[in-house]
Amino acid sequence: MELQPPFRKIIHVDMDAYYASVAELDNPELRGKAIAVGGDGRRGVISAASYEARKFGVKSAMSGMLAKQKCPHLIFVKSDFARYKEISTKIREIFYEYTDLVEPLSLDEAYLDVTNNKKDNPSANDIAREIRQRIFKVTGLRASAGISINKFLAKVASDINKPNGQKTVHPEEVIDFLEELPVNKFYGVGKVTAAKMYNLGIFVGNDLKKKTLEELIHLFGKSGAHYYNIVRGIHNSPVKPNRIRKSLAAERTFFENISSEIFMLEKLDKIANELEKRMIKADTKGKTITLKIKYSDFTQQTRSKTKTNFMQKKSEFFPVVKELLYQDKITNSVRLLGLSFGNLNTIIKEPVWVQLKLQFEGY
Numbered sequence: 001m002e003l004q005p006p007f008r009k010i011i012h013v014d015m016d017a018y019y020a021s022v023a024e025l026d027n028p029e030l031r032g033k034a035i036a037v038g039g040d041g042r043r044g045v046i047s048a049a050s051y052e053a054r055k056f057g058v059k060s061a062m063s064g065m066l067a068k069q070k071c072p073h074l075i076f077v078k079s080d081f082a083r084y085k086e087i088s089t090k091i092r093e094i095f096y097e098y099t100d101l102v103e104p105l106s107l108d109e110a111y112l113d114v115t116n117n118k119k120d121n122p123s124a125n126d127i128a129r130e131i132r133q134r135i136f137k138v139t140g141l142r143a144s145a146g147i148s149i150n151k152f153l154a155k156v157a158s159d160i161n162k163p164n165g166q167k168t169v170h171p172e173e174v175i176d177f178l179e180e181l182p183v184n185k186f187y188g189v190g191k192v193t194a195a196k197m198y199n200l201g202i203f204v205g206n207d208l209k210k211k212t213l214e215e216l217i218h219l220f221g222k223s224g225a226h227y228y229n230i231v232r233g234i235h236n237s238p239v240k241p242n243r244i245r246k247s248l249a250a251e252r253t254f255f256e257n258i259s260s261e262i263f264m265l266e267k268l269d270k271i272a273n274e275l276e277k278r279m280i281k282a283d284t285k286g287k288t289i290t291l292k293i294k295y296s297d298f299t300q301q302t303r304s305k306t307k308t309n310f311m312q313k314k315s316e317f318f319p320v321v322k323e324l325l326y327q328d329k330i331t332n333s334v335r336l337l338g339l340s341f342g343n344l345n346t347i348i349k350e351p352v353w354v355q356l357k358l359q360f361e362g363y
Contacts, residue, residue, distance in 0.1 A: 003174055003233050009113070009124035010148060010153075011114055016141070016144055019084060022083060025141060034050060034073060035076070036064070039067055045064065049067070053071055053074055056070045057070045084108075091143075125147055132164075150236070156185060175233060186227075209231045246346075247344065250274040252267060253335060257333035257334060261326070264334060265322065269318070272317070275317075276313060285344065287344075289341060290302050295332040298335075305320050
């Protein structure tokens with residue numbers, strides 16, 4: 001099956017080891033060394049690692065203790081989110097020089113739709129290269145990019161020539177590219193799903209493509225339809241500027257596991273204070289409050305309750321938090337507690353975005 005035009009021109013820009021690179025930028029003595037952002041101490045968790053550290057198996061979400069075992073010469077640096085946000089703002093200003101259709105995913109990555117762009121440049125590949133050069137000139141940091149006809153392909157492509165590179169998947173190359181792509185490289189296919197696919201004899205896109213829609217839905221539920229479409233190059237989600245926040249959370253990992261529900265309530269009281277500050281700062285209210293519990297064996301549980309009225313202040317939602325904590329007996333020690341709001345009032349304000357379908361040439 002051949003994909004039919006019109007085709008969009010989507011760029012996914014992803015900063016290279018962003019947090020670690022910012023640390024190197026601010027402290028040149030760290031350049032070329034194995035560094036980890038966060039994670040220092042017995043219970044800390046790594047939020048980012050330099051490429052030199054990654055060679056030893058250090059990665060985000062890993063405990064600092066395990067990271068140090070893997071890389072004894074690892075250097076820990078503290079997170080500096082104010083600095084990350086400051087530089088991220090400069091990077092986004094560069095994006096807006098080319099298009100207003102910018103969808104930030106985080107401080108260090110974003111989608112850009114350059115089908116129509118402010119530079120009247122017909123080549124998305126040239127635009128991506130120019131953006132990466134501008135980012136380096138303005139910030140001193142390097143970025144990678146993926147370019148293709150939809151967000152899924154652009155996201156996958158941006159990882160191929162990292163760091164400091166880019167990859168374009170032209171419209172006529174999409175089908176062959178996806179058929180040869182290992183399934184664990186498909187964005188959204190995690191380790192568990194990949195292992196399940198391997199057991200089913202699905203190793204590359206072409207293997208996935210041989211499965212019918214009915215088979216994939218039976219095997220993977222709702223995700224089956226998604227896999228059926230993306231392996232055929234079909235992903236129609238537009239780039240959405242001003243993404244609507246769907247949840248807001250605060251959590252804390254403890255230096256010592258705690259077993260007493262009284263102590264847990266004390267910790268939740270402080271977490272609730274932080275959540276209230278974030279809700280007020282974001283001018284947001286929510287109806288669903290969720291309690292997240294991570295146990296000492298790293299198993300995780302969530303407990304949620306939805307109210308009919310929107311809540312923002314701690315005095316409104318903390319009684320619900322107490323209900324959730326005492327809802328069931330906690331039989332294991334706890335290493336992390338978190339609170340989050342969902343069902344936010346921002347969602348009901350969500351605009352409808354219409355993507356114009358116009359045919360353009362040049363990648």
